Amino acid sequence: MFRQMNIRIAVTFAIGISISVITVSLIVVGVIFNDINNLYDDIIDEMKEFNAIVDDTWTKIVQFHSQSTGKTFFIR
Structure with a gap:
């Protein structure tokens, strides 16, 4: 009888710890x-x-090039 009580207490304690660990996880x-979603954003x-x-x-480079040569060589 006493041994069954100890086993029940141990099982109840193990179940409680397991539920706690799963909840925390x-x-x-x-x-x-x-955190990953915030990092992605x-x-x-x-x-x-x-x-x-x-x-x-890039726009400034194209403008500078076209002003210096008179041609628009770069296309974007």
């Missing part, structure tokens, strides 16, 4: 997923900014 997965925003700078620079 799911929360951590959610946090990591959110930041990278996309910076790439848009970089693309705007590149396009502006």
